[in-house]
Amino acid sequence: MPNHRQIMLTPYRDGPLLVRGPAHVVDADGRELPRRRDPIALCRCGKSRLRPLCDGTHKLIDFRAGGAPDSGCDGAGELERLGLALAQE
Numbered sequence: 001m002p003n004h005r006q007i008m009l010t011p012y013r014d015g016p017l018l019v020r021g022p023a024h025v026v027d028a029d030g031r032e033l034p035r036r037r038d039p040i041a042l043c044r045c046g047k048s049r050l051r052p053l054c055d056g057t058h059k060l061i062d063f064r065a066g067g068a069p070d071s072g073c074d075g076a077g078e079l080e081r082l083g084l085a086l087a088q089e
Helices: 074-080
Strands: 009-010 016-021 021-026 041-042 087-088
Touching: 009 074, 016 074, 041 074
Parallel strands: none
Antiparallel strands: 009 016, 016 041, 021 087
């Protein structure tokens, strides 16, 4: 039976990009990232030791970036900027 849950991308202000729902995150080489949690938190600051996953470093380095919905920040655009894509389950 197909999974019809919606995939949601939410860029958090000064924080990660959260991926919720039945999606697989793949890198530019087509390798699937391990999915250990739902949601998946993706690093936007570029300093995580777990990149492309977030490890909370953004808090330590005072990372600043817009979030949804206040800034018009686009989750799909952020995913592309990170060099990642989604594949539906």
